Amino acid sequence: MEARAAVPMFLPDGGPFMTGSWHPSNPSSWSSFLSSWVNRLWGASVLSSFLAGSPMLNTLAILILGTLIEAGRRLSSWFFQRFQLRLAISAQFQQGDPAYDWILQFLTKQKVWRLARDFRVASKSSKRQWGIGAVDRGGQEDEYVEYVPTYNQPQLFRWNGYWVEASRTHMYHPANAGFPPGAVTAGSSITLHVYTWNMKALSDLVKHARLQYLQVSKPHVIIHTSDKPSYGPGMYWTDVKKKARRPLNSIILEGNTLEKILADAREFISMERWYNNAGIPHRRGYLLYGPPGTGKSSTIYALAGELGMEIYSLSLASDFVDDNFLQKASSSVPKNSIFLIEDVDCAFPSREDEDEKDKPRRGRRDEYRSFVTLSGLLNTLDGVGSEEGKLFFATTNHLDRLDPALIRPGRIDMKVEYKLATKGQASALFARFYSFKDDILPDSMHSVDEKKEHLTDGEITRLANAFAKAIPEHEFSTAEIQGYLLGFKKDPEQAAACVGEWVVAEQKRREEELQAEKEKKEKVKASKDSGQGVNGINGIVNGFPGPSASFSGRPLSSAGVAVSAAG
Numbered sequence: 001m002e003a004r005a006a007v008p009m010f011l012p013d014g015g016p017f018m019t020g021s022w023h024p025s026n027p028s029s030w031s032s033f034l035s036s037w038v039n040r041l042w043g044a045s046v047l048s049s050f051l052a053g054s055p056m057l058n059t060l061a062i063l064i065l066g067t068l069i070e071a072g073r074r075l076s077s078w079f080f081q082r083f084q085l086r087l088a089i090s091a092q093f094q095q096g097d098p099a100y101d102w103i104l105q106f107l108t109k110q111k112v113w114r115l116a117r118d119f120r121v122a123s124k125s126s127k128r129q130w131g132i133g134a135v136d137r138g139g140q141e142d143e144y145v146e147y148v149p150t151y152n153q154p155q156l157f158r159w160n161g162y163w164v165e166a167s168r169t170h171m172y173h174p175a176n177a178g179f180p181p182g183a184v185t186a187g188s189s190i191t192l193h194v195y196t197w198n199m200k201a202l203s204d205l206v207k208h209a210r211l212q213y214l215q216v217s218k219p220h221v222i223i224h225t226s227d228k229p230s231y232g233p234g235m236y237w238t239d240v241k242k243k244a245r246r247p248l249n250s251i252i253l254e255g256n257t258l259e260k261i262l263a264d265a266r267e268f269i270s271m272e273r274w275y276n277n278a279g280i281p282h283r284r285g286y287l288l289y290g291p292p293g294t295g296k297s298s299t300i301y302a303l304a305g306e307l308g309m310e311i312y313s314l315s316l317a318s319d320f321v322d323d324n325f326l327q328k329a330s331s332s333v334p335k336n337s338i339f340l341i342e343d344v345d346c347a348f349p350s351r352e353d354e355d356e357k358d359k360p361r362r363g364r365r366d367e368y369r370s371f372v373t374l375s376g377l378l379n380t381l382d383g384v385g386s387e388e389g390k391l392f393f394a395t396t397n398h399l400d401r402l403d404p405a406l407i408r409p410g411r412i413d414m415k416v417e418y419k420l421a422t423k424g425q426a427s428a429l430f431a432r433f434y435s436f437k438d439d440i441l442p443d444s445m446h447s448v449d450e451k452k453e454h455l456t457d458g459e460i461t462r463l464a465n466a467f468a469k470a471i472p473e474h475e476f477s478t479a480e481i482q483g484y485l486l487g488f489k490k491d492p493e494q495a496a497a498c499v500g501e502w503v504v505a506e507q508k509r510r511e512e513e514l515q516a517e518k519e520k521k522e523k524v525k526a527s528k529d530s531g532q533g534v535n536g537i538n539g540i541v542n543g544f545p546g547p548s549a550s551f552s553g554r555p556l557s558s559a560g561v562a563v564s565a566a567g
């Protein structure tokens with residue numbers, strides 16, 4: 001059936017519409033329509049009769065109609081914008097700012113995604129996403145993927161009695177600006193229009209979003225890192241991960257070290273006004289130093305969870321981090337957060353680098369392990385960005401490599417030494433390791449052979465003491481001991497029985513390693529003296545056997561892998 005156009009009411013009199021012969025697909029209908037309007041508007045009957053029936057008129061008619069439609073569209077959009085400006089409060093949230101995450105998560109909680117038609121599918125990982133899990137036929141959420149709405153289309157929803165419109169836009173930077181490959185040059189922003197005159201509605205919404213965000217992220221510690229050079233506004237922290245919050249009592253340190261750091265941080269946070277009145281920058285620096293695997297990073301993650309702070313962690317060894325980047329990234333760390341620099345000694349040349357000073361170099365990376373200079377680091381620590389209630393943490397395995405200027409009070413206010421495990425730590429680690437109940441272990445570990453009756457607390461203490469007796473004081477890191485225990489997850493008795501053998505095997509492996517290292521150095525020295533290249537020597541050195549990989553049939557390598565995974 002053919003559709004006939006309705007007769008517009010605004011026609012002054014008869015004309016082609018009224019005749020019943022008019023049809024939109026008929027070009028002569030349009031020319032008659034136009035000429036009748038020209039007639040009525042300007043009384044130009046001569047022009048009208050000249051144009052009538054002319055092919056030019058058809059083109060002109062379409063042109064004028066198109067222009068009218070476009071003008072109408074622009075006019076209505078102009079009116080809509082005025083209406084929005086008058087009747088709505090607008091707010092923009094830029095990626096890189098914490099408020100952006102609050103709003104993104106708020107939109108997810110509001111189920112605004114129900115209206116979205118555009119999703120980014122991401123596999124679930126420790127990376128933070130504010131998406132929804134796909135639901136399978138049984139009504140269960142898929143554990144592996146998450147659908148993150150892109151909000152590219154404006155979405156209208158109701159919140160607290162207000163109409164709110166949310167849209168997300170991408171901010172691109174000029175592609176030809178000569179940015180290095182992989183550089184972050186774009187970010188997103190979310191714009192909210194709250195249809196009200198009441199400004200309080202917006203602040204209530206933001207406050208609500210923030211509280212909701214804190215609630216949702218409570219069981220986690222959020223860690224922001226920087227893994228790419230960034231040229232977008234506020235886009236220094238390009239990667240976000242969430243880690244399960246670690247209970248403080250899972251960190252086993254000597255004495256009450258952890259409690260001391262926590263009490264100090266709490267006091268600092270509560271004394272903002274005092275700092276301001278005294279004219280002292282409200283910042284506090286902590287340096288945790290000691291051998292690898294003794295719990296420095298774990299301490300910081302546990303503290304962050306306890307204090308409800310997010311961590312902004314930067315590695316000075318990254319090749320895009322220079323003084324300028326460090327300064328900007330540091331000043332974009334929000335208040336009430338932890339700014340962490342791990343392995344801070346990377347900023348300075350090591351002794352080996354110093355020894356190599358006079359040799360010709362291929363490039364700047366050979367000269368220093370970082371592009372950050374001591375003065376750049378000191379400026380950052382003293383600068384505006386380091387104020388405002390932030391905690392600064394630095395870790396190092398080499399205290400002796402740090403310049404005294406870096407660790408003077410005011411920059412580093414508390415230094416904490418971490419040592420290799422004592423017998424007390426070994427025993428506490430053992431007891432904690434085996435105090436978990438069966439029900440939190442996966443079914444696969446409940447096999448008939450492995451299944452043991454629960455040991456009583458007294459028995460665990462007895463085994464823990466026997467275990468600790470075999471561990472020499474200050475010789476193994478907590479991580480190494482944990483790695484060993486991971487080989488006996490369900491077998492505390494065996495763990496206690498075999499530990500002596502493990503200690504002997506480890507000591508032997510270390511001796512061999514030391515010997516290999518010594519021989520390598522001697523060969524390098526000999527080759528230097530005889531003027532030979534180092535390459536030939538490398539071949540020989542690489543031929544040395546690696547660390548002995550097992551003892552008593554239990555692979556040490558599996559323990560090693562487990563250590564890194566356990567963090």
Ligand SMILES: Nc1ncnc2c1ncn2[C@@H]1O[C@H](COP(=O)(O)OP(=O)(O)OP(=O)(O)O)[C@@H](O)[C@H]1O
Binds near residue numbers: 294295418478479
């Ligand atoms: N004191 C400790 N208490 C409990 N677990 C520990 C302790 N020390 C190390 N671990 C465990 O060992 C692993 C590595 O620890 P962590 O990364 O905190 O050590 P680190 O001192 O920061 O090492 P690095 O100097 O190499 O960064 C983690 O899985 C952690 O659980």
